[in-house]
Amino acid sequence: MWIRAILGAVLVCLLILHFLKRLQTQKNYPPGPPLYITALRFIQAGFRIQPDTFTKLAKEYGTIYSVWEDSVPVIVVSGYESIKEVLIKHSEEFSGRSITPFYRDVVGDKGIVASNGHIWEQHRKFGLVTLRKLGLGKKVLQRQIEDLALQLAETFARENGQPFEPSVHFFSSVSNVICALVFGHQYSLDDEEFVKLMHALNYGVHFGGTFFHLLYEAAPWLMKHIKGPYKGVYAAADVIFAQARKEIEMHKTKLAGNDPRDFIDYYLLQIEEQSKNDPASTYDTETLVHCISEFLFAGTETVNATLQWGLLLMVHHPDIQEKVQKEMEDAFGSSRSINYEDRKKLPYTLAVINEIQRFKYILVASTPRECIKDVTVLGFSVPKGALIIPNIHSILYDSKVWETPEKFNPNHFLDKDGKFVAREELLIFGAGSRECLAKNLAQMELFYFFTILLKAFTFKLPEGVTEVNLEPVGGVIFCPQHYKICALPRVH
Template identity: 65%
Template sequence: MWIRAILVAVLVCLLILHFLKGLQIQKKYPPGPPLYVIAAKFIQDGFRVHPDMFAEVAKDCGSIYTIHGVTIPVVIVSGFQAIKEVLIMHSEEFSGRPTTPYYQAVAPEKGIVLSNGHTWKQQRKFGIVTMRKLGMGKKGVENQIQDEAHQLMETFACAKGQPFDPSLPILTSVCNVICALVFGHRYSVDDEQFIKLMKAVDYGNKFGGTFFHLLYEAVPWLMKHIKWPYKEAFAAVDYVLSHIRKETEVHRAQLAVHDPRDFIDYYVLQMEKSKNDPTSTFDDSNLFYSVFDLIVAGTETTGATLQWGLLILMTHPDIQEKVQKEIEDTFGSTQVINYQDRKKLSYTLAVIQEIQRFKCILLTGNPRLSLQDVTVLGSFIPKGSIIVPDVHSVLYDSKIWETPRKFNPNHFLDKDGKFMEREELLIFGAGARVCLGKEMAKMELFIFLTSLLRAFTFKLPEGVTEVNSEPTNGLVLSPQHYKLCAVPRVH
């Protein structure tokens, strides 16, 4: 009996110490809402993180506040001024990437997106330089995008104006752009391995931000022993990495030393050049994860934006018609439209950027890690803090946008109807960790949408008057599956 009493007393003491330690930790961070407030919102939204949740909390807690989870305090930064201070004004101080339990399990600080320190600097610099080289080749990135846009138009034309789901054809074309960049070739749309690759990428993106993902982050010591919710997610990552390994083996056997064709070729050559450098981080592991990053980041994001774009234009026929008229008035029906021609299409550019604002495909901005103690707008943020930029708080701010909850291309037009860039459009991030593929993504959106709108008018299927505008769950907010009619235009 007395042994049981001692054990209970010890347990109570440990719980009290844990509680007191938690209070001490909380004192270091910006104040935030009680955990039950966040939990209630999470449950109310169907066990998912709703994009507007953080902005709602910010109304009561201010632009910088802390969510104290079970294990990891997370600092939420809301509003344009606060996010700009973190991402741009203190870019270097917040250039780290947190190694959360789930992402540590699937990608242990390798590659470009989830690495830190010397590894990140070396891998990112190589990625930037290599993508520029690939864009300037005989068959650069733009030509590849043009080819994929043509392929997508042929696929849409096969429907002969009848209703169909555009999601898979769009993802196929976007994924093939990335595959041509990293592997040096595209895949046939019915290639079994390619279909498995896309499904794996899609599943991995959709798993992020779900209940079980967040549960793993909150109590990893428990979830490591409960395998079933994560079996498919880990298998998806393993499949993508396995596919990359096989492609790398083929590249090594056929390596063109004097004429590298793609990202893997350049990387393998860099590994050879750096083999005697003790500071080099160029190895197989970083190669596989760098390619993994490019494929995953470059497929679902651009694919989801294109899907939202067609859905929005289909439900705003007046805006769709205005874009088509601008294209036709500027280029006629036969002249090829290149990316350098974009400045001639002010309204079209405004529509593309408004699509990105109105239906932001990111649940939040990519999380950062503070590398030193920093005070931002009067709030002290300790070294080692996880920072999450709430981009939705900016993109739907009524102080910035005239009609934030309405699709309005005028948000990106000046008083003379000319296109104007808006720094508040933070979808690619900013500062030291700004998206590596930003320019390529912008090029893809412009070429794919102008090509499709030139060839087709997009309409709702007969009898359909409403569409579901709620996004799917996940870190990438794709639209729910829908059908459209791509009616060929007569020129």
């Protein structure tokens, strides 16, 4: 504890020094809290970012305000209309991606999510085209996701209605969806390589947002000399990169030019083609390694956390759980499996899934953008190099947008006739040029896992447990607190 106290004091001193240095340079930027105020609130929150961190500041400083990260202005934008102007109207100006010191040192700046300029333009276009070729929205990928959801249901059934923690099972199943997409195969859950990969992914995800992660971002020059707290996360990154390189080498020996099977195959063919025709090509094996790690990180914990919240909310609202189950029975009976195309026949179920994503948005804010040219936004000057943080929480809990923002209410996504309404205010996947590449994949996964599990089981709290804890665990991803649940097989 004394080490944390000393490091905390160092962090506060650094922030105050930066505040004093920036007093004279903030005049042309949106107003905002002095840096020492931001630091004190961060300390009061237990050195963790909370879901409403940016929204509380917006109530004091307005829909657009500035804070500082080192020497870089960070501009936080709140409210649906303001965020839409930034992400859509000024999509090009805010198409950059800033790489934090920790991310750059541990992971690097290659890939799709972390890259900029020509490399990003090439890889984003390639990623979108390749995901379509691999069958997003088509039968092949749907069957793979459905099979994994059915396997997960079998795993739940083996618990025999006794209390168990679903998070580990979700994590493995969702990870296998990404493995099928990228590697072309699923792993057995007890496969030694898969278990090692899962441990590494889990460690990396939960290190994000911790005290030592944020301290590294604030003082990277100091943290490079304090190796102890970071050994685990560097080791985790090495495991993920090593597995990616191993899969790539295996694919090189079996590459079928006329019949690519997965993302690695398509990428290797792209390297071969571009090396002949494009001297400015940015495709290489090391960038592929980083693309794979991004798919694994971004595609696993986001869906995993949302599914965990989904079951917890169904336990907390048994009437809603029952209504979802009745809708599925009325539409399909007990014998027919549910396909993705069937989602249009399940308006209430779709509304529930969307409301889970709104009510328990899993990120502190949309991924930061970097301004690539000077621009005026909402009446303020934003300089090239500034970071923009779209405060999505400010939309998802806005009483001007939602009837009961503080309550879990599927009616937010239903019209007066009970038909599903897709709400454009649900900007959980971002918007504009940096919208989530695998948005459609995530939606498909949530639909299959949620419907198959609720078709098979009624979820309840363990005997003697009467309260549901809906407070999240702080971090980069807001997961539920650890909880146990009972999956009681339904009699059809």
